[in-house]
Amino acid sequence: MDALNPQLGNGTYRIEADQVCVDYNGTVALFDASLRLKGGCICGLVGMNGAGKSTFFKALMGFVRPSRGNIRINGLEVHKAQRDQAVAYVPQNEGIDCSFPVRVWDVVMMGRYGSMNLLRIPRESDRKAVWHALERVELIEYRKRPIGELSGGQRKRAFLARAIAQRASVLLLDEPFSGVDVRTEKLMSELFIQFKNEGRTILISTHDLSHVRDFCDLVVLINKTVLAYGETSKIFTTENLTMTFGGMPPDLLSGQTPPEEFST
Amino acid sequence: MIHIFTSITPASWLIEPLSHDFMRRALMVSALVGAVCGLLSCFMTLKGWALMGDAVSHAVMPGVVVAYALGLPFSIGAFVFGVGSVALIGFIKQKSRVKEDTVIGLVFTGFFALGLVLVSKIKSNIDLMHILFGSPLGTSLSDIHQTITISAIVVITLLIFRRDLMLYCFDPTHARSIGINTGLLHYLLLSMLSLAAVAGLQTVGIILVVSMLITPGATAYLLTDRFDRMNILAVTSSAISSIVGVYISYWSDIETGGSIVLVQTLIFLLAFLFAPRYGILKLQNSINP
Numbered sequence: 001m002d003a004l005n006p007q008l009g010n011g012t013y014r015i016e017a018d019q020v021c022v023d024y025n026g027t028v029a030l031f032d033a034s035l036r037l038k039g040g041c042i043c044g045l046v047g048m049n050g051a052g053k054s055t056f057f058k059a060l061m062g063f064v065r066p067s068r069g070n071i072r073i074n075g076l077e078v079h080k081a082q083r084d085q086a087v088a089y090v091p092q093n094e095g096i097d098c099s100f101p102v103r104v105w106d107v108v109m110m111g112r113y114g115s116m117n118l119l120r121i122p123r124e125s126d127r128k129a130v131w132h133a134l135e136r137v138e139l140i141e142y143r144k145r146p147i148g149e150l151s152g153g154q155r156k157r158a159f160l161a162r163a164i165a166q167r168a169s170v171l172l173l174d175e176p177f178s179g180v181d182v183r184t185e186k187l188m189s190e191l192f193i194q195f196k197n198e199g200r201t202i203l204i205s206t207h208d209l210s211h212v213r214d215f216c217d218l219v220v221l222i223n224k225t226v227l228a229y230g231e232t233s234k235i236f237t238t239e240n241l242t243m244t245f246g247g248m249p250p251d252l253l254s255g256q257t258p259p260e261e262f263s264t
Numbered sequence: 265m266i267h268i269f270t271s272i273t274p275a276s277w278l279i280e281p282l283s284h285d286f287m288r289r290a291l292m293v294s295a296l297v298g299a300v301c302g303l304l305s306c307f308m309t310l311k312g313w314a315l316m317g318d319a320v321s322h323a324v325m326p327g328v329v330v331a332y333a334l335g336l337p338f339s340i341g342a343f344v345f346g347v348g349s350v351a352l353i354g355f356i357k358q359k360s361r362v363k364e365d366t367v368i369g370l371v372f373t374g375f376f377a378l379g380l381v382l383v384s385k386i387k388s389n390i391d392l393m394h395i396l397f398g399s400p401l402g403t404s405l406s407d408i409h410q411t412i413t414i415s416a417i418v419v420i421t422l423l424i425f426r427r428d429l430m431l432y433c434f435d436p437t438h439a440r441s442i443g444i445n446t447g448l449l450h451y452l453l454l455s456m457l458s459l460a461a462v463a464g465l466q467t468v469g470i471i472l473v474v475s476m477l478i479t480p481g482a483t484a485y486l487l488t489d490r491f492d493r494m495n496i497l498a499v500t501s502s503a504i505s506s507i508v509g510v511y512i513s514y515w516s517d518i519e520t521g522g523s524i525v526l527v528q529t530l531i532f533l534l535a536f537l538f539a540p541r542y543g544i545l546k547l548q549n550s551i552n553p
Contacts, residue, residue: 082443113442114442120427
């Protein structure tokens with residue numbers, strides 16, 4: 001079991017978003033979103049395309065600066081938390097250049113870069129961390145394969161291994177269940193529970209409700225703002241879901257919604 | 265030179281040109297520039313910056329002319345205009361609705377035209393043909409010093425930031441999320457591109473320099489699935505093509521820049537046909553075993 005980097009003090013949240021607003025050149029992408037997640041939970045982030053899921057992720061990773069509000073990770077500002085290697089992002093399979101000349105081993109080693117010196121020369125401890133991470137996702141025998149030779153599910157596991165090697169305490173996963181095989185799905189669900197027991201917080205962005213019901217103990221419903229969040233069994237009501245998937249009063253924010261909201 | 269053909273052996277084909285000072289210089293500079301551009305070409309092809317490479321290499325032209333006119337090292341002028349062109353591309357793209365490839369084409373031709381106009385207007389001893397088509401056979405000693413300095417800067421920078429740049433090309437989101445300054449890497453890579461374009465200008469000239477910046481990388485990309493090996497293959501194939509190109513140019517009295525680039529293209533075609541995994545002939549074999 002690898003030690004988390006960093007440990008969480010009492011009373012500190014893993015993720016703390018306080019009335020976060022994000023707008024792109026005047027278009028509101030996220031409004032007044034507040035959320036508090038403790039260490040050791042699996043949380044689904046549910047909303048339509050264009051509802052602000054990826055904007056929320058970007059804000060958590062420090063890619064967009066909130067125009068208002070405040071985000072803290074492990075009690076630290078996002079950029080400081082990043083330097084602690086606290087946040088790992090597991091991309092969608094579509095977001096990866098599969099023909100890039102890297103092996104599975106190299107990809108997982110990228111999780112260690114932030115802890116290495118400038119030249120990124122792996123030490124023994126880095127190699128051990130990579131080996132261990134590959135074992136956990138059951139890809140150790142694939143370590144010398146080019147990333148392009150893996151199946152969708154295996155590739156997903158490789159990127160999960162990278163997050164493990166990074167020893168991140170907050171894992172952001174973008175549509176982790178799309179295009180994965182049954183074995184990967186089973187393994188991921190086991191890993192998520194292990195991560196949870198290790199005190200990590202896992203935030204899963206998805207519009208796949210059945211997986212949220214099966215895997216997540218918490219759920220955040222999002223449509224330009226956090227509509228509701230809490231235990232999955234309590235939040236997953238017809239009323240809430242209707243609100244999330246289209247039933248939002250249009251005048252709640254600016255009276256208009258971006259066109260991409262209707263594209264899917 | 266025709267009379268020589270009857271009596272040359274492979275050994276004399278290689279050795280005889282070395283008796284000339286200008287050929288020794290040309291071979292050294294070409295091999296060095298080839299190696300530097302070869303290393304950079306890995307990042308260009310993986311990042312998908314071929315068009316950007318073309319743009320920057322053309323956009324350095326006015327910088328070179330202005331630097332000449334002011335008596336500055338032309339690498340400084342090239343650097344300013346190379347990075348400036350990219351900043352301008354970014355600015356126009358952000359502030360207007362014009363698509364990126366249009367903006368790139370628009371800006372680099374504008375800069376290039378400015379360079380042409382400046383050459384014709386500024387009284388100087390700049391040889392336009394030298395800039396446009398390169399002339400490794402006419403390399404002066406001060407050119408060599410400058411090329412060596414540029415090459416050293418580019419190679420050392422690329423070697424130091426090799427892993428970060430590789431990660432930046434592969435997965436910029438991850439790079440940012442672990443606290444790596446990707447904005448810095450972006451401009452670092454662009455700066456290296458501008459400098460390498462000036463170095464490449466020495467051997468193949470502005471018009472063909474983009475070939476030095478993408479072909480070796482593309483060739484190596486077909487030959488391996490490992491980034492480290494890709495670096496080595498690109499550097500080797502690029503340096504060898506430069507040397508072979510200069511030799512062919514010497515013996516058959518053809519334009520040197522064109523000769524170097526043709527050799528590079530030929531090596532790419534060989535890889536395209538016969539690469540063990542990704543060559544098209546191999547692919548056909550695996551379909552009909």
